[in-house]
Amino acid sequence: MQNKPPSSHRAGLPIGNNGRPSAHATRPAPSGSTELDPKLLWVTVRHCWVWATPIGLALAAAAAFAVFSTFVPVYKATHLLEVNQDYVVFKGVMPTPRDLVASERPLVTNALVLDEVKNDPEVQAFYDSETPLSLGQIRGAVGVSNVGSSTLLSIEFQHKDPVAAATICNKITDSFLTIRDRLDNDRVSNLESWLTPSIDQWKNEVQVHGERVRDLSKMVIGYDPTHRVEGLENDLSVLASLRSNLSNLIVEESILEAKVAMNTAIGESSAKSDLDPSKVRAPYPEEIDQFVESDPSVVTNRRLLAERQSRVRNLEDRGLAPLRQEYHKELVERAAEQQRELDNALADARQRAPQAVTERLRRDAERDYQEGLAEKKTAALALRESINQQLVDLKARRAIIQQEYDIEKARLEQRGGKAADLRFATEDREIAAGILGQLNQRLAAIRTERRRGSGLHTLAQATPPLNPVEPMPTKKMIVAAGGAFMIPFLFGLLWELRSQKICDASNLESKVMAPIIGEVAKLPPKFGSRKGRRVFEESIDTLRANLMMSKDTIGVRSLTIASSMSGEGKSSVASQLAISVAKASGKTVLLIDGDLRSPDQHAIFGLDLGPGLSKVLSGDVELKDAVDTSLGDFVHVLPAGKMHQSPHRLVNASSIRDLLDQALEKYGFVIFDTAPVLAAGETLAIASETDATLVCVMRDVSRPDSVVRTSRRLEAAGANVAGTVFSGVPSSQYAYRYGDYRYFTAQPEPQTIEHA
Known part of the structure; x- marks a missing residue:
């Protein structure tokens, strides 16, 4: 066919890059994301449960049995x-x-x-x-x-x-x-x-205060002991209360200082103590044998002996010993010499073993002992810090009360003269005697109560238990079985992450960033439910309405249905879309099977291949003679025919342009079913000459990268990529998202063409 100018059927469409009509420009796919889409987990289960469930159950049973077989009751x-x-x-x-x-x-x-x-x-x-x-x-x-x-x-x-x-x-x-x-x-x-130094100190205090009382008594001879100093008794009662508080605080302070000193001495003694050599046990015979066998000299000689004995056995097994007697004799002598060296190494290692193993045991015991001392020292340090804090608080309280006592005492000394001094000296002696008595009482109480024995005593000794802690490792078996059961699903998830198949429309938009013209429900089986057929037909009609009513594709008369790879639903979409367009427009639609390599439309409609598209493009047959009109006035089908030449020679831009010019003179719409874009390059020639191209994407089959490559190839060839069609949506999911709006009165439902 001769090349002709572009057909008039493309006039009036928006012009894109390269001077070609373009309804949409495919947006670049976003860069890969490491985030895990939660939907992918459900997709993995949906895809893998058929094979993953039996494998998972088998692995779970094996894991549970392994746990049970290795279980030892405790x-x-x-x-x-x-x-x-x-x-x-x-x-x-x-x-x-x-x-x-x-x-x-x-x-x-x-x-x-x-x-x-x-x-x-x-x-x-x-x-x-x-x-x-x-x-x-x-x-x-x-x-x-x-x-x-x-x-x-x-x-x-x-x-x-x-x-x-x-x-x-x-x-x-x-x-x-x-x-x-x-x-x-x-x-x-x-x-x-x-406590003994504190007791001795307060004994001296009692003695000193007693001597001062005697001295003051001599100095105030002639003083009437019964004479009362006005107001002095009341003030002395206040002073006595302060002295009593001071004495109690002094006793508590002495006890706490004794505890601090005792704790410090214990910590220092623990830090300086060494391991008792008697705590190191004697080596076991098994430990001696293990040391001997792991000695480098023994290992080396044993390996050399094994090599030489292997050479001797190899020579004997091959029957060469009689023929090579000298060499055999030399090997035997070398093996015997090596055996003697091994015996010497064993004797030497066994002689060194007791001392070496004992030294290792001593180091282990020393390490354990030092760990115990460190724990003890840490506990003593914590206790000492606590006591020191109590001691600081106690001294602060004592300083406050001592200050009040000194002020009150000075005031009374000015008021009472020598009589007050004598009274104060007497009070000081009584306070010192009281503190001494409390310290002695505390010491006596500790000694007395210590005789009762330990602070803990046995209420019931341990007896051999009759039942184990866990008769059956139920929890461990469940955990092991659950983990093993998830292994095949984990592999399925890894496969899904690698393949990145498109599982829903939102997934398609986010990964491919391509406009979706419509979603198509899954093609129902031949004897499927009426609801499934109704939902499928409604989805095709919705796709047709979106295509014909969109401002970007309005006026389109020729359409290419393409896909990245086979099995993505393009043939089903093309055949059903042709029927829907014909019913809605009332015009005859020509459906052309452009997949010369693996045609489907003749099988879908139950037609013969006939001369088909291949004969029309080669010029052997006219278009009107190759079209099959047996389906009625709505849809005429041009099968692919039998391929007798390379599809690249038959399908080119000029031949498709001539074919479209002829077809659009007679038909209202022309729809091409084409070969997969990535596998067959001739599809680009068809798509470049039609008004618009739809890329079919099959749920759980198509991959984002394939759809992106397909769209870019089509646009590079000058095709007007109108968008994508997401097919294979379950009828229940489609009805849930868009509703199931059935007819009020019974209508004769159009017969859906089944896929062969």
Whole structure:
């Protein structure tokens, strides 16, 4: 065919870039985003549940079985302790803490308590002899908690053997009570030793004030002791009250200073103490063997011996030993020599093993011991800071009262003369004697109440539990099964993230940034519901209305239906859109199957291929002779025909222009069904000559990048890309978004053409 000027059917349309009509310019797709769209999770489930569910169930069952098969029941033994609330004479002298768990847990889990348990041979017998028992193993199984009351404390221990759980729990409790009793005794002894200097000091004070009273009595001879100084008695009562408060504060201050000194001495002694060598256990035979086998010299010689023995066996297995006797003999001698070197290395390593393993055990024990000392020192430091703060507050209160006392005393001295001095001296002696008496009483109370014994005593010893903590690892099995069940869905999500398929219209707009002309419901099956057929037909009619009423596409008579790849619904949209346009306009529509490689329209309408488009474009057949008019006056179909030449030679801009000129003289509208744009370049020639082009996008099939590339190729070829058609929307979703507006009276529904 000869080239002709552009057809008149393109006149009047808006002109875009390159002098071509353009209804819309496809906007560039946004750059990739790392944010996860929540809708993608539902899309993943919808796409993957068919294959992911059985795989997930199988993995979940395997994971649950693995947890169950490796599950070892653990038993928890409990030793119950009660606070010793009895007292001998003085109540509250040896108070118990309000929060037993907070005060006793650091000591229960301390290395001072657990080291003795760890080194107990009976305890070590409950554990694997190949692995040395560590402090962390015991500490991780110990628990301390309250039991219903603040006066009850339970020490718990978990082990896979119920007898071991009870035995170790009791040993930990015994060690805890022993250490606690020893610390209490040390604290009381230290407190006694630090109270003694204060007692001696106030003894001297009593003696000094007694001598001053005697001196003043001599100086005021002739003074009537019964003579009352006016107003002096009332003022002396105020002064006596201040002195009483001062004496109480001095006693409390002395006790707190004794506690600070005692705590400091304990912290210094702990910091300077060294590990008792007797606490380091002897190495196990298994540890000796492990050291010998891991010795570098032994490993090297054993490897060389294995290599030489392998050479000897290889020669013998191949039957070459008799033929190469000298070489075989040399290999055997080398292997024997290597065996002797290995024996020497083993003997040397075994000789060094006891000392080396013992040194390692000593370092481990020293580390654990130092950790315990550090914990003890930290606790002592915290206690010392608390006592120091109390001491600061107490001294501040004492300074205020002392100041008031000095002012009042000076005022009375001016008023009462020597009589007041004598009275003051007497009061000072009585105050000193009172403070001394309180200190002695405090010391006696501590010594008396300490005889009652420990502040905690056993209420019920641990016994072997009958039932494990968890008879079945139900929670672990559920967690493992749930995680395993999600694995295939996770792979499905990764695949969806990689493929980035378009799952809804909003997704299409956000990722492709292309205008959507309309949405098309999923093509119902042959025996589908009437509602599904009605919704599908309504979606096609809506697409047709949007296309014909839009200001950008009004007046369009020739239309190309394209897609990026096959399977995106272009053939179904083209056939149904042709029927809808014909019904709405009352004009005959020519539907041309432009996919010469894999035609569909003849199968959709049940027609023969005939000469088709291929013969028309080659000039062998006239258009009117190739068109199939058996469907009636509304839709005529030009099948693709049998391809006898390359589609690139048949389909070009000039041949399509001539074809359109002929077709539009007879038909009101011409609709092309074309081959996929990315796979077949001839579609660009068809799209460049029609008035508008629609790009079909299939839900859960099309990818954003493919749609963008397709639109750009079409625009580069001069096609007027009117927008995209989003097809494959479920009828229920379409009806939910746009409504299902059925007819009031029964109407004969047009028959939907089924896809072959």
